[in-house]
Every structure is written in C-alpha cells, then in structure tokens.
Amino acid sequence: MGERNLVSDQGLRLDGRRPGELRQIKCHMGVFSQADGSAYLQMGNTKVLVAIYGPHQVSNKNKNTQETAVINCQYSMATFSTGERKNRPRGDRKSEEMSIQLRQALSSTIKIELYPRSQIDIYFEVLQADGGNYCACVNAATLALIDAGIPVTEYICACTASLANGDIPLIDITHLEETTGGxxxxxxxLPSSGNIALLAMSQRFHIDHIPKVLETALKGCKDIQAILDRVVRDHLTEVGNSIGWNAQTLPVL
Structure with missing residues (x-):
C-alpha cells in the first residue's frame, strides 16, 4: 500500500474519516484517587493514562535551590500496547526522548514560578498505541493538570498532520497512515495565544508544503481545545453541584 492510497476517490481515508476529520476523542478526569491529578484519554484506538503527583519537595537536593518548579515527566508504554510485545516498556531511548519532549511542551504552560524549590511528577502510560501517542499524552496531561489544580496559562493541545496524494492535508494521523504515508x-x-510549544517532523517536508500542513495541525489543536474545554466544564459542574458552583461561568482559556 502506497501513499497514493491514503485517500480514496470518494475522499475517504483508510479508517473512513474525511481528510480534515479528527478521530473520536473520549476522556475522563480524576480516574485515580491516589494521585493529585489524573486523566484518561482515547484518540481513536490510542489510549493513555496520565497521573500527576505534586507539587512536593524536590527529591534531588542539588535542584532544591531552584526558584521555579522542577517538571519531571516519565513516559512509558505497556508491554501489550502494540502488536509486538515490548521488552522494555520504559527507560529505552525512545521513551526518554518522549519524556523530554513532553516536559518541554508542558513547561510552556505550567506556571512553574509559583512553586519555587518544588517538583511536579507527571507519569504517562500508553495502554494502546495507534499513532499520535505524543499528542494523546499532551492532551491528557492538560486535563490531569487541571484536575490537580496546578495553574496553567492556557490549554496546551497537540495534533499531527500530513499530506496524502501529494497535496491533500490529513489531520490526526493513525499508525497505519504513519507507516504507509509520507x-x-x-x-x-497553545491555541488561545497562537504560540507553538513543540514542532517535530518525522521526515523532511518540501518547503512549499509546510504552511499547509502546519495550518492543518494548528486547526486540529483548536478543535481539540474545544473538546477538552467541554470535558473540563462537565467535570467541574459535576464536582461543584454539591456546593452550588456553576462551572459554565468560567472563562475559556
């Protein structure tokens, strides 16, 4: 199967979506009672859990003098998350790289200056991988941070984009599209401000294609933000019903 087959003559992708259509997103906040904040998010067949502990005292004494919080991200994949069983679900080079990229993105929205000499631990577990693992982790972390009550400047959202048939932009790429496409x-x-926290390419794009693909990815981030915002409001409404607090009056981040 080649790249030319990613979109049919009827304008449908391999999984039946339109080129600019996101996969179905399902998410829940507060899934772990032991953690300070947690969330489960599913984008298509990609499923992730995020748990947050902190802020708490810095575990490394050498970092205890920092005037901002230390963000510790740990990314791992369950051994059953892919078709091939993983021998090392955590600690390998790819997991460490993902942890660094996640910390880079989340540090751009967490108000780390409010927690000097403190540490925030964020744990990511991919239960099922079908493309967009990084994006699902970032989106789930946004919900977990809000669940933990950690101040953020605004929602941070992530999305993938590609091209099919040479010039048709695709949004929210699956694993099959990653492996058979370009x-x-x-x-x-950060959709509200329009800032970009991280940008990564799997391969080189032609310079003429970058604006179109980037615009598609940013549109996906805005669409995801709207979905996450509804989830947050529904969750806060449910939690706040007992005290008569109306979450619908919250401003959109």
Whole structure:
C-alpha cells in the first residue's frame, strides 16, 4: 500500500474519516484517587493514562535551590500496547526522548514560578498505541493538570498532520497512515495565544508544503481545545453541584 492510497476517490481515508476529520476523542478526569491529578484519554484506538503527583519537595537536593518548579515527566508504554510485545516498556531511548519532549511542551504552560524549590511528577502510560501517542499524552496531561489544580496559562493541545496524494492535508494521523504515508508533522500548541510549544517532523517536508500542513495541525489543536474545554466544564459542574458552583461561568482559556 502506497501513499497514493491514503485517500480514496470518494475522499475517504483508510479508517473512513474525511481528510480534515479528527478521530473520536473520549476522556475522563480524576480516574485515580491516589494521585493529585489524573486523566484518561482515547484518540481513536490510542489510549493513555496520565497521573500527576505534586507539587512536593524536590527529591534531588542539588535542584532544591531552584526558584521555579522542577517538571519531571516519565513516559512509558505497556508491554501489550502494540502488536509486538515490548521488552522494555520504559527507560529505552525512545521513551526518554518522549519524556523530554513532553516536559518541554508542558513547561510552556505550567506556571512553574509559583512553586519555587518544588517538583511536579507527571507519569504517562500508553495502554494502546495507534499513532499520535505524543499528542494523546499532551492532551491528557492538560486535563490531569487541571484536575490537580496546578495553574496553567492556557490549554496546551497537540495534533499531527500530513499530506496524502501529494497535496491533500490529513489531520490526526493513525499508525497505519504513519507507516504507509509520507512525512508527518507533530505540533503542540497553545491555541488561545497562537504560540507553538513543540514542532517535530518525522521526515523532511518540501518547503512549499509546510504552511499547509502546519495550518492543518494548528486547526486540529483548536478543535481539540474545544473538546477538552467541554470535558473540563462537565467535570467541574459535576464536582461543584454539591456546593452550588456553576462551572459554565468560567472563562475559556
């Protein structure tokens, strides 16, 4: 199967979506009572759990003098998350790289200056991988941070984009599209302000294609933000019903 087959003559992708259509997103906040904040998010068949502990005292004494919080991210994949059983679900080079990229993106929205000499631990577990693992982790972390009550400047959302048939932009790429298609672009953005926290390409894009693919990814981030915002409001409404607090009056971040 080649890249030319990613979109049919009827304008449908391999999983039946339109080129600019996101996969179905399901998410829940507060899934772990032991953690300070947690969330479960499913984008298509990609499923992730995020748990947050902190802020708490810095475990490394050498970092205890920092005037901002230390963000510790740990990314791992369950051994059953892919078709091939993983021998090392955590600690390998790819997991360490993902942890660094996640910390980079989340540090752009967490108000780390409010927690001097403190540490925030964020744990990511991919239960099922079907493309967009990084994006699902970022989006779930946004919900977990809000569940933990950690101040953020705004929602941070992530989405992938690619091209099919040479010039048709695709959004929210699956694993099959990643492996059979061309290069794809991963973007973590702050949609309200329009800032980009992380941008990564799997392969080189032609310079003429970058604006179109980037615009598609940013549109996906805005659409995801709207979905996450509804989830947050529904969750806060449910929690706040007992005290008569109306979450619908919250401003949109």
């Amino acid at each position: 290069p794809n672009l991963t973007v973590a953005a």
